[in-house]
Amino acid sequence: MLKHLLESTKDELVVHHISMRTLEDHWMAEDEAAVKIIEYLRAIRYFDYSMSVIDIGRVRSWLDWELLGFMGALQAREYQCDTIAVGRKKDGKTFATSPKIFGAQHEFMQGMSESLARTNLFLMKGNVVARWDYPLWDWSSRRVVEYLGPELRALTISCRRPTRTESGWQPCGQCNQCKMYAELEAQ
Numbered sequence: 718m719l720k721h722l723l724e725s726t727k728d729e730l731v732v733h734h735i736s737m738r739t740l741e742d743h744w745m746a747e748d749e750a751a752v753k754i755i756e757y758l759r760a761i762r763y764f765d766y767s768m769s770v771i772d773i774g775r776v777r778s779w780l781d782w783e784l785l786g787f788m789g790a791l792q793a794r795e796y797q798c799d800t801i802a803v804g805r806k807k808d809g810k811t812f813a814t815s816p817k818i819f820g821a822q823h824e825f826m827q828g829m830s831e832s833l834a835r836t837n838l839f840l841m842k843g844n845v846v847a848r849w850d851y852p853l854w855d856w857s858s859r860r861v862v863e864y865l866g867p868e869l870r871a872l873t874i875s876c877r878r879p880t881r882t883e884s885g886w887q888p889c890g891q892c893n894q895c896k897m898y899a900e901l902e903a904q
């Protein structure tokens with residue numbers, strides 16, 4: 718999403734990475750990947766970047782979106798942004814692969830994370846004027862992979878259970894994310 722916003726808009730972008738530390742360890746790989754990706758994308762044009770940490774211990778990760786939405790809204794207030802852009806897609810695999818829990822409730826969950834963020838800020842006497850935007854909402858996973866290109870793709874990590882090796886983080890090849898990308902690359 719960031720590459721897309723950098724290339725297709727002239728908007729002033731405030732980029733915030735949230736290191737969401739849950740019972741899975743993939744946040745370590747994501748934090749390291751974020752550093753490389755930011756450096757790579759700043760070559761397109763400069764943007765502000767910051768990060769924060771949420772350690773939710775052993776809470777199941779379906780709370781992620783509520784917390785991320787809230788943190789996004791906090792940042793937007795801090796920097797007086799008029800838009801909060803979320804890189805979420807309509808066919809987001811996280812939800813598609815958990816049909817028992819989420820199924821058709823995907824949009825409901827998204828609305829809930831926005832309203833929870835607004836409610837929390839209201840309770841904190843925040844004044845939120847930012848609108849929420851999903852620039853990649855209609856993008857297919859294939860389009861995302863093609864748009865990133867091999868160089869940037871190599872810097873990203875989507876595996877939920879990567880292992881650290883001497884040559885960097887290796888994807889497990891077994892989790893839903895790994896399977897999805899293997900399918901895409903095989904096409």
Ligand SMILES: [Zn+2]
Nearest residue numbers: 876889892895
């Ligand atoms: Zn994996």
